[in-house]
Amino acid sequence: MSKFNECVELYKSQSEELGLGLDEALLTGVAKGLGPSIYNADSSKVSGSDSKELETVKNNFLIKKLGLADSPALDEAIAEVLAKMGSSNKNKQRAVVYALLAKKFGKESMFL
Numbered sequence: 001m002s003k004f005n006e007c008v009e010l011y012k013s014q015s016e017e018l019g020l021g022l023d024e025a026l027l028t029g030v031a032k033g034l035g036p037s038i039y040n041a042d043s044s045k046v047s048g049s050d051s052k053e054l055e056t057v058k059n060n061f062l063i064k065k066l067g068l069a070d071s072p073a074l075d076e077a078i079a080e081v082l083a084k085m086g087s088s089n090k091n092k093q094r095a096v097v098y099a100l101l102a103k104k105f106g107k108e109s110m111f112l
Contacts, residue, residue, distance in 0.1 A: 007031055007038045011095045018085060022099050029111025030102065031095045033065070038095060046092045048082040061098055066107045077104050 001009075008028050015022040037043040047053045057078055062068045081100040085092050102108050 003039060004031065007044075007095070011093055011099075014091070014093055014096050015099075018089075020084065020096070020100060022096065022103070023108075025112050026099050026102065026108050027095060030099045033111060034095055034098070044094055046082070046094050046097045048085075048087065048092060054078055057097065057101075062101060062105075066102065066105060066110065068105060077101060080104070 008024070008031055011022075011027045011031065012024055014020075015027065031038055034044075046057060054075075058070075058074050062074050062077075063070055068074060078101070081097055081104065082092065084100065085097065099111075102111060
């Protein structure tokens, strides 16, 4: 199994464990969009307690990638997704977080 497929399997298992109901095709598309960052232990995860990290998610993914306008709704969506993944979960995979955000804003087609 390739490294990429191993990553996608990890995302699928996290989605299933947490009952998130994410589609494998969406997870695969998001993972492809993230490029080599999915192979780095640090950049492949999102730290929910790091405000700089949350700004990165908002600016680089929601605003630049999805084309959404900056608003308090973006911060609320990030907080909602991170809460759904569990505050005690130290391994919030970036691809899973991004897939949930894409789904929340109805932008799944960008990754399929």
